[in-house]
Every structure is written in structure tokens, then in C-alpha cells.
Amino acid sequence: MSARDDVLARVRAAQSGAVVEVPRDYRTAGSVDPEVLAERLTDYRAVVHRCAEREVPELLRRLLTGRVVVPEGFPAHWLVSLTAEVLRDPLSPRELDAVDGVVTTCAVAVCETGTIVLDAGPGMGRRVLSLVPDRHVVVVLPGDVVGSVPEALARLEATRPLTWISGPSATSDIELQRVEGVHGPRALEVVLVSA
Amino acid sequence: MTTFLGMPHGTGNLAGGPFPREARKALADDQLRANLGRATATIRAKRAVAVGELPDWEELRAGGAALKDATLARLDEHLLRLEAAVTAAGGVVHWARDAEEANAVVTRLVQAAGADEVVKVKSMVTQEIGLNEALAAAGIAAWETDLAELIVQLGHDKPSHILVPAIHKNRSEIRDIFVREIPSAPRDLIDDPALLAALARAHLREKFLSARVAVSGANFAVAETGTLCVVESEGNGRMCLTLPEVLITVMGIEKLVPTWQDLEVFLQTLPRSSTGERMNPYTSMWTGVTPGDGPQEFHLVLLDNGRTATLADPDGRAALRCIRCSACLNVCPVYERTGGHAYGSVYPGPIGAVLSPQLTGVEDNRTLPFASTLCGACYDVCPVAIDIPTMLVHLRQQVPPPAAERLAMTAIASVMRSPRRYRAALWLGRFLPRRLPPPLSRWTRSRALPQAPRQSFRAWWVRR
């Protein structure tokens, strides 16, 4: 008998087989409020910038200096003012370790928790691009924003590689004091584009 | 040792010395008590604020408990769905009956990849099965990358908390470990948490950039889509799950949720319960293999190791709802004073007191069900509403009692059952001595006995 057969047989013998009703009385939607999103992002030490869409190129010019990774599919019209050197994938991890920052779009942003989710799609690129560089700038459009976690899940495609980001890297392992900057980007900057 | 229905128990780091003896040692460690007291008080307060923000906390709890029960009730269906979905997405699913088998599977996979070292992330289950030791025996080095697990590993120690395994160490002790064990640590390193974290970052960076095989655990697996989920804070999870060529995930069979949308409950209750945050810094989700992004070889090892034995007990199976948030540890007055090592298991505290004996079988974990005053603080904070006090009483029922104790309990019950004997016992209360013989003398070690009453209540009542 294989381990698979054995474990499944044990499971079948042990489980109750019952149909269990699941009460869904919790909230499945929240209010979309850019103020709350900005406040909650800031709460977890992300730096938040607010601007209109036409101001994005100038803002990115200021935020992105040196050598910057730009994923494929990132809107070209936002890069027109950039003075930084643009690097494109393919890049090795060691090459990524030596850049000054990365800029991406996002798949969805959650107000209630101050969370940005990347799905490795256009404008975001494969996961390593936004992981290794020390500075990560994310541009969030009004259409990206939802109120709550349930709404975020409904928007996302489960089988894509997903990264939920709520502030820069941190640890609470030393006396439970939150300390920033362990392995992920130590700086997270979020550009919230107003409607 | 098997149970009825032939479900063997688990092995590994799940049992230790008798709790009263180990607790006594821990209580004498003032540094440990100070660290724990401070740490748990801090996180209790944070958790209360984070949970208090949600108007639908109780509804999320009820939903989460039911979701887990629903999954466990038809676990075979969900496991098969998960297996099919992971396989369709390019992953390989392995099954392990026990710790030994899981270790053998992982060792074989690492060897097949031609690697002699692995980086590890977020996995209490690999601590449970003793994976690092098994790999070491096969000449494979396992590098822990969670800061706390790194501290434990470098300190040649054992984890003492589910979420913050090095909670028993304060910053000075951590500084000392780093100076001793990390070659690049400056001699005059000060014990500032930010500097300590920065040192760990530099030390592990090299490992991340060169490792070819990673071993992880998982917080959740979605049966519907085959998606795995790792909830973390530092980014070492993202590193391990993205950079290496081969990813091996070891996961207990109870960690499933039925559908993608069901994550909505746990992604809200887990961060608030564990670190007291609205959301933890990083949560990674992946399904099988994504060409060109991350590991191109993915293996999922599904582990039993006593979980089916636990599942078989209708009054004990709710322990498998546990999402390893550790809220119960942080609120437990016993854990706060003894720390995790006293429990002898990688799962300590209230959940450990009900889960560890069920995984190993109560005969191999007789003292943990009694390591509690049944105060119920754990039940109040559990995000999946596990009724730990009731479960502890249920497990106590299964522990074979010492003969002398059974004799005493039988005698007392016999007195209570008989009005005549009861009246006689009450009358004897007038002669309560100042001191008691052992083992009752344990009472008078730190507590004065009450004054012996002149007459019992009922003697007064019948005469009034």
C-alpha cells in the first residue's frame, strides 16, 4: 500500500463525512477611501505620494534615480521624464542586487489593510524583480483600489504568482519590537494617483 | 503505537519531560520570565487593538471555525482536489505517513537536485519532524532564514513559540549568539534590534542568492486551485519561494481550505491574531510552477504524522482547525511564566497542550493536558474558536491516573454521594489542622489554611 493510499484510507476512516454549514455573516465589502489607504500604508512605514495622473512622470523622475528596473508592460508614458538608467529583464539576482530600485504597477490595493498586491502581470514582471532591489516604487491607479480583503481576492487570479505587500520588510522577532528592513525592499514608496 | 481504527500516532519533536518538572526549571529562569512577560504583554495589547478595529470579528471567527470543520469533515475530497490542481499546474505531490517518511522524501528530492544545502522558511512542521537533523545525517546543510529560527539554530537551541521561536531570548542574548556564530559580525556589535536585523540580512543575502533548493512550510493550501500561501514578515519567504530552482513544501494535511475565496476569512484573522497587525508585510501565493517565474520544480509533501489519529476523535478533531496564530500562547498565564520549552513540543502553550498529546497519543504526553488552570483565556482569543478548556478535560479523561489518586478521588466521590458520609465529612472540617500531609502539603507551602469553622453551614441551618 503506498503512502498515498494509506493516508487517504486513514482520512476516510477518521473524518465525519458530514456536510457543515458555513455561516458567512462577515463583511464582504468595504468602503473605498484613498485617505484610509494612504493612512494605513503610512502606518506600516510605506512612504505615500499623492498626485494626479499627469503628474506621475515628474514624480517618478524625482523618486527614481540611478539604475532602475522597469518591468515589461509598465506604461511608457509614465517614463517620459525619467533621468535614471532603465534596466529591463532578463536580469540575474546578482544584477538585481546592484540596482537602485524597481518601479511597478499593481493588480489591486486594499484600503482596510493598507495592502498592495502584485500578480506578476504587465507592469509588475516576475516576482524577483520587485523583491531583490532595495527600493520599490508602486504606482496605484484609482481603478486598482478596493475596500476589503474579500474584494481583493475576488479580483485576483488565484493561479498567478501573487505577492501581497503591506509595508516594507519587517521583523518582530527581537523582543517583539517591529524592526524594518530585513530581506525584502527596505523602502516601499506608493504613488496614489487621484481620480 | 496505534489507536482504534488503525491510525498511528505521530513522531518527532512532540513530547518532552513531565511538564511540572520542566516548568519548575523554567520558573527559576528570571531572564526568561522577564523576556516572556514583556513580550506577551506587548503583543496582547497589539492584538486587542487590531481585533477591536473589526466590527465583524465574531462573524469571521464563526466562519473560520465552520470552514475548517467543513474541510476536515470531507478532507479526502479536498486533498484529492488539491493534488489534482497542483499536478495540473506542474507541481509534484508526495504523501508521507509519518516524520520519518517525510524526511526521507525531502532528502531524496534534495539529493536528486544534486544539492548539498537548502534554505528554509516558515516551517514549524519541519521542526516537528526533525528535518534538519535528518538532512544533516545525509550530509545536507539546512540554513534557517527566519530571523528567529536563525537565532535558534545559531544558538543550538529549540524553538519556544509557534510564531516567535526565539521569544525566550532578549536582544543582548541574541547579540551574543550573533557575535559568536556569524563570522562577519563585528566584535563590538551592540544589541540594537535594527543592527541585529541588518547583520542577519547581510549574512543571509549570500545564501539566498546562491541557494538552489528551498524547503518551506505553508499556512494554507487552496484545494480548488492548488494554490499555496505563505504568510510572513521579513521577506525571507519571498526569497526562498522565488530565487531557488527547486522548491519543496512540507505541509500538514489539515492546512487546507476548500476554495480561493475562503482565504478571505483567514487572511483577516491570522495577521490580527498573530502579530496584531491589520496585515503582515508579505504574503506569497503560488500554484505549481509558473514558467519563467520562480522555481521551475515544485514538490508538495503532504504529512499525516498523527493528524488522522486526531481527526478520528470527534471531541478532539477541532484542534486541527488551528491556523498557528499563537494568540493562545500570548494570552496564557501558564505559558507566560514557563515559556515553550517546558511543554517539550514544538507546539507549546494551550494549543500545544491539546494538539501534541493527540498527535503523539495521550499515553506519550500525559502531563500536558494538566498544564492548565482551565481559565479559558485561550478560547476567548482563538480565531477559529477552538474550545481548548473542554478539549483539555476530554484529554484528561484519557490519561490513566496514578493508583493513589484514583483511590482518593473515588473516596471523595463516595463521600459526596452519601448524605450520611457527607455530613460526617463536614463535621470533620472542624478539625482542620494547620498543616497538611504530603501531597496536600503543597498547598500550605505558600498558602495559609483557613480557620476551621465551628460548625458547618448545614449544621447551622438545621438549628436556626
Place this chain on the structure above:
Amino acid sequence: MRVALFVTCLVDGLRPEVGKATVALLERLGVPVEVPLAQSCCGQMHTNSGYADLARPLADAFADAFVGYDYVVSPSGSCAAAVRHQHPRLTDKRVPPVLELSEFLVDVLSREDVGARYPHRVTYHPTCHSLRMLRVGDRPLRLLRHVRELELVALPDADTCCGFGGTFALKNVDVSEAMLADKAAAVLSTGAEVCSAGDTSCLLHIGGGLTKQGTGVRAVHLAEILAST
């Protein structure tokens, strides 16, 4: 309304004044109580220690003793909790509503001012069974606030267990003592003369510790304070 008193074995044998106070208080409030003498013990010690088989006959005996009453009142949160939560699993026999004293006073008699006077500084420990199983909330504090000349001071970390836990006090004596030390320190920090609670077991433990330390702080049951005039 026929009300019976479940005095509990601990009060009956070791702290009869708590029972006497409960009787005096209820009679003063116009509620004559009966004390069916067939009563003995709720069996929680046996149930909680894994001897459900020995507790079963005690649960049956309890139901038989209290047949026919409208309410059963008890000066013990843990015993009321044991009857309400544990007995249904031990016996099919039904019992009338069994209420802890503060529940009876506030919910049934609708009284928060029971006409008491107790000129002392008091701190109150909410025992775990009352707090988490019965969920009596702040009923005891509301009752104490109406006691004339009583100075009520809040107990720090009040919700933390005192460390008694039944047989835990003997089986895990070291941890029990550590928890007791912290609870006693919390009581002392309030400057109170009296520590009160609704459970004699916890009071024997806390009071025993405070006396052993020679602190002069007395452990007095809620019933004794409310009966005082």
C-alpha cells in the same frame, strides 16, 4: 417564587459564613430560601480531573436534590458553571435555572443596590468561570458600587487567572504559586484592605497567599460584603 440555595461543599465545610451571608442577604431582599439537605457537590473537581464516571452520580444527585424549584442560587461561579455546562453531558436529568449570586440579584431581582454598608477599601477579582463561562460581566462591580462607604479600587490585570485551577494547585504547584504571587502583588498594589471575589476556591487560594505573606489583607466573599449592613 421558590428559590433554593446551592451552598456548595467548600462553603458548607470550610467557609459557612459565606452561606450564612447569602441567606441573610436574600432574606433581607424578601426572598426566603430553602436549603434542600440532599445536596452535596457539583463534581467539578472530578469532571475536570478526568473522572467523569465518578462525577456522573453527583450530577444525578444534584438534579434530584433541586427538583421543583424555580431558581437555584449559588455563591459560586465555578459551581454554577459546572452545573450549566458540564452536567448536561453527564446526565439527562434536568435542573431549574442555576444562577451565580450576582446573576440572580441583577437579572432576577433587578437589584443593584442591595442596601449594604461596608466601610472598607475593596478590590475585586473576577474569577475565570464567572468571567468566561457565565459571562457575568460587570454585575459584581455594579453591586459593589452601590454598597455604602465602600471604596472600590480596580485590580490591575484583573482578568488574569489567580492560579488555583482545582487540582492544578497541587499538580503544578510551582506554576500555581507563581501565578498566585503575581495576583497577590496586584492586590497589594491597590492598597486595598480586602480582596473580594465570587468563588470561595479562588479566595482560599488568594487569601491563603496574602495571609501567608503576612500582608493583613483579608479575602472576603462578595456575599459577605453584600450582606453587611
